[in-house]
Amino acid sequence: MKPKTAGKTMTGAGILWECIEREGVKDVFGYPGGAILPAYDALKHSKIHHILVRHEQGATHMADGYARASGKVGVAVATSGPGATNMVTGIATAMLDSSPIVCITGQVGSKLIGSDAFQETDITGVTLPITKHNYLVTHANEVARTIREAFYVAKSGRPGPVLVDITKDAQQTSAEFDWDAAKPQLPGYRPDLSPEQKEYEQALDLIHNSKRPVILAGHGIIISGAMQEVRDFAERAGIPVALTLLGIGAFPAAHPLNLGMMGMHGEAWVNHTIQEADLLLAFGMRFDDRVTGNLKTYAPNAKKIHIEIDPAEINKNVKVDVPLVGDLREVLHQLLPHVESIDRSEWLDCIDKLKGDSAVRDIQNLPDSGHLYAAHVINDLWRETRDGDTIIVTDVGQHQMWEAQYYKHEKARSLITSGGLGTMGFALPAAIGAKVARPEAEVWVVVGDGGFQMTLCELATIVQEKLKVNIAIINNGFLGMVRQWQEFFYERNYAATPLLNPDFAKLGEAYGIRSMTVSERSQVIPSVRAAREHDGPVLINFKVEQEDTVYPMVAAGASLHEMIRRPSKIVETAADE
Amino acid sequence: MMNTFVVYVENKPGVLTRVASLFRRRAFNIDSLTVGRTEKPEVSRMTITAEADQDQARRIEANLYKLVNVLLVENITHEPSIVRDLAMIKVAATHEARSHVLELASVFRARVVDVAADSLTIEITGAEDKIDGLLEVLRPYGVLEMVRTGIVAMRRGKNTISPATAIHGELDIAEDDVSQSV
Numbered sequence: 001m002k003p004k005t006a007g008k009t010m011t012g013a014g015i016l017w018e019c020i021e022r023e024g025v026k027d028v029f030g031y032p033g034g035a036i037l038p039a040y041d042a043l044k045h046s047k048i049h050h051i052l053v054r055h056e057q058g059a060t061h062m063a064d065g066y067a068r069a070s071g072k073v074g075v076a077v078a079t080s081g082p083g084a085t086n087m088v089t090g091i092a093t094a095m096l097d098s099s100p101i102v103c104i105t106g107q108v109g110s111k112l113i114g115s116d117a118f119q120e121t122d123i124t125g126v127t128l129p130i131t132k133h134n135y136l137v138t139h140a141n142e143v144a145r146t147i148r149e150a151f152y153v154a155k156s157g158r159p160g161p162v163l164v165d166i167t168k169d170a171q172q173t174s175a176e177f178d179w180d181a182a183k184p185q186l187p188g189y190r191p192d193l194s195p196e197q198k199e200y201e202q203a204l205d206l207i208h209n210s211k212r213p214v215i216l217a218g219h220g221i222i223i224s225g226a227m228q229e230v231r232d233f234a235e236r237a238g239i240p241v242a243l244t245l246l247g248i249g250a251f252p253a254a255h256p257l258n259l260g261m262m263g264m265h266g267e268a269w270v271n272h273t274i275q276e277a278d279l280l281l282a283f284g285m286r287f288d289d290r291v292t293g294n295l296k297t298y299a300p301n302a303k304k305i306h307i308e309i310d311p312a313e314i315n316k317n318v319k320v321d322v323p324l325v326g327d328l329r330e331v332l333h334q335l336l337p338h339v340e341s342i343d344r345s346e347w348l349d350c351i352d353k354l355k356g357d358s359a360v361r362d363i364q365n366l367p368d369s370g371h372l373y374a375a376h377v378i379n380d381l382w383r384e385t386r387d388g389d390t391i392i393v394t395d396v397g398q399h400q401m402w403e404a405q406y407y408k409h410e411k412a413r414s415l416i417t418s419g420g421l422g423t424m425g426f427a428l429p430a431a432i433g434a435k436v437a438r439p440e441a442e443v444w445v446v447v448g449d450g451g452f453q454m455t456l457c458e459l460a461t462i463v464q465e466k467l468k469v470n471i472a473i474i475n476n477g478f479l480g481m482v483r484q485w486q487e488f489f490y491e492r493n494y495a496a497t498p499l500l501n502p503d504f505a506k507l508g509e510a511y512g513i514r515s516m517t518v519s520e521r522s523q524v525i526p527s528v529r530a531a532r533e534h535d536g537p538v539l540i541n542f543k544v545e546q547e548d549t550v551y552p553m554v555a556a557g558a559s560l561h562e563m564i565r566r567p568s569k570i571v572e573t574a575a576d577e
Numbered sequence: 578m579m580n581t582f583v584v585y586v587e588n589k590p591g592v593l594t595r596v597a598s599l600f601r602r603r604a605f606n607i608d609s610l611t612v613g614r615t616e617k618p619e620v621s622r623m624t625i626t627a628e629a630d631q632d633q634a635r636r637i638e639a640n641l642y643k644l645v646n647v648l649l650v651e652n653i654t655h656e657p658s659i660v661r662d663l664a665m666i667k668v669a670a671t672h673e674a675r676s677h678v679l680e681l682a683s684v685f686r687a688r689v690v691d692v693a694a695d696s697l698t699i700e701i702t703g704a705e706d707k708i709d710g711l712l713e714v715l716r717p718y719g720v721l722e723m724v725r726t727g728i729v730a731m732r733r734g735k736n737t738i739s740p741a742t743a744i745h746g747e748l749d750i751a752e753d754d755v756s757q758s759v
């Protein structure tokens with residue numbers, strides 16, 4: 001316990017750091033500038049470790065990666081104007097994936113607000129629709145309560161980003177600091193809802209009467225920390241589990257009831273299972289359009305139970321029969337004792353049959369044809385790192401989908417990826433945040449050659465902070481995912497998708513990062529081993545097949561069972577080789 | 578159908594923007610929005626009307642609750658309630674038309690609040706259709722200018738929505754909720 005502070009006079013800047021420290025934060029990610037300088041000056045009195053980023057977008061992704069790796073609130077700091085606007089992409093990313101971050105921005109002096117002063121931007125206005133909540137602080141005596149509220153709002157209920165904009169004078173002037181008196185005052189904020197008894201009964205009724213149920217396991221399981229409860233539930237009720245992209249890790253990949261990922265690039269048998277189910281149990285997932293495909297034909301014969309903390313998600317995309325609004329872990333605690341164990345072997349056998357005919361795209365079993373496929377790289381990476389405490393942080397694109405398909409995640413918080421916003425450039429900075437949050441974990445960045453170039457400046461941050469982060473660039477010479485859409489839907493008109501890239505290994509070396517280039521399958525495992533053994537960050541430039549395609553694929557707007565499958569011709573050719 | 582929401586919010590700068598922005602962002606159209614003080618200085622009361630089916634109305638309510646500064650939301654569309662709009666209508670009224678206009682105003686229980694050489698200004702309070710009705714009959718005389726407040730609404734009888742009920746008790750924040758030290 002920190003000592004009581006009533007009566008102590010401090011500057012707003014001093015109060016800011018004192019409060020952040022009391023919230024349990026040890027590391028923040030930021031970039032200085034005029035309007036936030038008083039706060040930077042006051043850092044010298046604080047035990048907080050400040051990590052200097054190279055672009056404020058990076059700071060927000062780092063805070064986000066830190067939050068997703070640890071479940072704790074990540075903190076990003078920037079100056080007013082351009083510093084603050086550079087944060088917008090990272091804030092929107094955290095918003096769509098319900099990630100708890102607090103962004104601190106400097107603002108021009110309170111007397112200057114509204115005058116178009118140098119580097120003045122109405123950042124609370126700009127970020128209003130992409131934050132869970134935001135604040136403008138104009139007095140030193142508001143700093144403590146605001147910071148406490150910001151952390152509480154960011155983390156409680158459905159988590160999300162909170163921005164606190166603090167004017168320069170609020171940082172410079174002094175106020176009495178009293179932590180205890182600065183308790184959050186949020187008279188309208190109720191993050192603690194719970195279902196009614198009759199809703200529990202209705203849910204149990206549906207569960208017990210279902211012959212073909214599926215659990216749709218989402219990110220909310222990880223946020224709620226309900227991994228064990230979900231497992232208990234699935235095992236007791238004998239219900240198979242399909243995962244969303246952000247739900248990966250919430251249920252062990254090796255578990256016999258695990259089906260794999262659902263949705264646009266999900267496994268074919270998973271999507272067929274959902275379409276044939278008579279009951280969907282949505283656990284902390286929000287029926288994203290990448291998950292449902294065409295809503296009109298989605299799981300047409302299934303009743304739906306939705307366990308969800310945010311009432312605004314109920315019936316938003318998919319009409320549900322029984323909503324259970326509350327924290328997933330608590331709701332499952334209520335349900336579990338009443339769940340009867342039912343033999344569902346017939347249904348599970350039926351799913352096994354669906355699986356049988358879909359497993360052909362299993363690229364790892366194909367002989368080495370001289371081609372290096374991204375799937376090879378990811379599968380080998382998995383085989384080498386599976387036993388450790390490994391965190392894979394992906395960027396956005398084809399490599400992201402292959403990671404989801406070929407890296408088998410057994411633990412929560414072992415995959416960090418931007419799902420809802422699909423933010424290219426996310427991976428490298430988010431991995432830095434993850435490594436800072438969990439220094440003992442082995443952190444790998446899996447990133448495309450396109451996305452890597454969006455935030456590669458953060459290589460310098462890795463080096464300056466002496467972080468052991470390994471980087472696997474899946475270099476296909478294309479904005480691959482967009483090229484794939486052009487292949488399918490725009491008659492192979494590859495407009496603006498081929499990339500002329502620098503020599504990534506040389507680039508890494510220029511930053512002082514040990515780097516190598518790999519273009520043969522036989523070199524994948526040795527390079528991964530070398531990277532793991534090296535005492536420092538390593539970059540591997542994997543030059544992979546240029547025009548490879550992610551299968552299966554549910555085209556945007558198509559029904560979930562209408563998947564574009566890997567043409568059997570390709571499978572045969574590859575197998576013949 | 579048109580839905581009527583009564584919304585209590587914290588009386589803080591920017592709250593109106595947050596509410597308005599929410600409707601825009603979720604692609605719901607505000608038909609009318611009024612806001613004013615309540616008997617508690619820290620609380621403001623809004624009456625919002627918007628076109629929405631039953632399910633959309635429920636989502637509007639849930640989304641409003643997600644705004645940290647929103648204290649209480651009630652959809653009173655299907656509740657017995659009193660709904661009032663206030664309008665001031667400036668009508669061209671030449672000498673011969675004047676008595677007709679005055680007569681119409683009194684039929685609608687409207688008041689004349691300003692008289693000029695060739696115009697009358699009429700103030701009317703009532704449900705929206707009553708005001709629409711008066712407007713309709715005044716139109717032939719020439720409506721020169723008009724302003725309407727948008728509706729305010731209140732439930733009838735003992736079903737009271739007061740700002741006091743809107744303010745929750747103190748948040749019960751467990752120490753480990755706010756502190757992340759592990």
Ligand SMILES: Cc1cc2nc3c(=O)[nH]c(=O)nc-3n(C[C@H](O)[C@H](O)[C@H](O)COP(=O)(O)OP(=O)(O)OC[C@H]3O[C@@H](n4cnc5c(N)ncnc54)[C@H](O)[C@@H]3O)c2cc1C
Binds near residue numbers: 219283287307329421
């Ligand atoms: C190129 C690309 C392709 C993609 N393809 C796919 C795909 O094929 N399949 C796929 O699944 N996704 C895919 N995605 C990701 C997709 O866009 C969504 O981000 C993802 O489906 C969302 O997963 P979610 O609903 O589990 O997580 P979120 O969007 O994070 O939603 C979590 C839900 O849980 C709720 N929640 C939070 N805390 C709790 C709690 N304590 N208790 C209860 N509920 C809680 C939240 O309110 C929210 O509704 C793709 C993304 C990209 C960029």
Ligand SMILES: Cc1ncc(C[n+]2csc(CCOP(=O)(O)OP(=O)(O)O)c2C)c(N)n1
Binds near residue numbers: 452479481
């Ligand atoms: C910031 C941003 N801009 C554009 C896009 C659209 N987009 C989605 S995937 C993709 C291609 C990614 O290419 P690359 O990083 O090389 O990965 P690959 O798909 O080749 O694995 C693009 C441009 C995006 N998601 N994010």
Ligand SMILES: [Mg+2]
Binds near residue numbers: 448449474475476480
């Ligand atoms: Mg690429």
